[in-house]
Amino acid sequence: MTTVFISYRREDTAGEARALFNALVARLGESSVFMDVDNIALGRDFRQVLQERLASCDLVLALIGRDWVGAKDAAGERRLDDTRDFVRLEIETALKRNIAVTPVLVQGARMPAAHQLPESIKDFAYRNGFELSHNRWESDVREMLRRLDLGEEDPERVTGPRAGVLGRLSSYLPDLISLVTGPKSAIVRWTGSQKSDLRRALLFVTVSVAIGFLLQLPRLGKEHDFATLVASMTVFKVLALVSFAGIIHLLFRMVGGRARFAETFAAYLYIVSPLYLVLVIMEIAALGVLSAYDPALGTAAQLNPGQVITDAERMRTFAAAAPGLATAYALLTYGVIAVILGWFVACWGALRDLHAVARWRSALAGIATLVSGAIFFSGLNYVLLGMFGTYAPPLH
DSSP, X not given: OOOEEEEOOHHHHHXXXXXXXXXXXXXXXXXXXXXXXXXXXXXXXXXHHHHHHHHHOSEEEEEEOTTTTTOBOTTSOBGGGSXXXXXXXXXXXXXXXXXXEEEEEOXXXXXXXXXXXXXXXXXXXXXXXXXXXXXXXXXXHHHHHHHTTOSSOOHHHHHOHHHHHHHHHHTHHHHHHHHHHSXXXXXXXXXXXXXXXXXXXXXXXXXXXXXXXXXHGGGOOTTOOHHHHHHHHHHHHHHHHHHHHHHHHHHHHHTTOOOOHHHHHHHHHHHHHHHHHHHHHHHHHHHHHHHHHOHHHHHHHHHOXXXXXXXXXXXXXXXXXXXXXXXXXXXXXXXXXXXHHHHHHHHHHHHHHHHTOOHHHHHHHHHHHHHHHHHHHHHHHHHHHHHXXXXXXXXX
């Protein structure tokens, strides 16, 4: 049975510590959870008790509130700079004993940077943390406990792989909504070191691609073999996903990132899944606008979209004959760039947190990723040309 030690500052996160303590006790039992107020007998030296409990625990959950780094004592000195500060001692001891220490961010607090911490606990800044929000407290706690293997049993272990997959499928829509409304927190919450987290990401992107393929199904003609197209595009997409995730991972490593490739890959799958669906819908809408003006033009754009958009004379004729439709088409076509950049900016903080790097290092990795992406995806167009010839594949 796992034994958990809750580290916190009473004046900063006492309420959150109490709520987390109750949730852990409900799952592990009172003897497996330690929080100083409840577990130290009257008359005992709590310094000695803290050391004893830390020596026997398997996991430390360090609650970090808004004032965790800057909390001061009665003399106006920062508490973390005091070698006798108990929060500092708890983390120091856990790190020295190689005990798993998980930062738990509450009250909207951010992960402290290494330069903000005393030398003895600088490594704490590189521990992968978890954010608990006030509005989603119960669901966030459940997800954190699941990732720590302290929550409910994985459906695959209880009822077998098939039932486990069905359980994941049933949560796809709620997960998609959570991802779109809070991308950074959702990605950090779901991306962990356990194999099940990568399986979950793989299933999520598989469902997203399947939906995208189904949306494009009416575009297939009789000359197309659906099974062959799906098989070839699936292989193409898998290779593209793994390759570009590898590029992102390498760039973060070059700026000091610490996450494993499995974490980077899982995060990237969550990033591209809703983006793929939005881009498919935008492309279908753009083709619909062209077809509303001229069905032949819509068919030409489906076969070779690049040639249509770069045909200045045809676009001028389109704009003159149907200015409203032409404007809508331009917004959908060029809006793709804004959607891609905006979504990656919204999600980039998750990769920064996973790799535990400073903002400026993350920005360097982001700029390098944009440059690499421009080269990489231009190269993929030539791969598609080799696979399908001069015409674009009907499934994107």
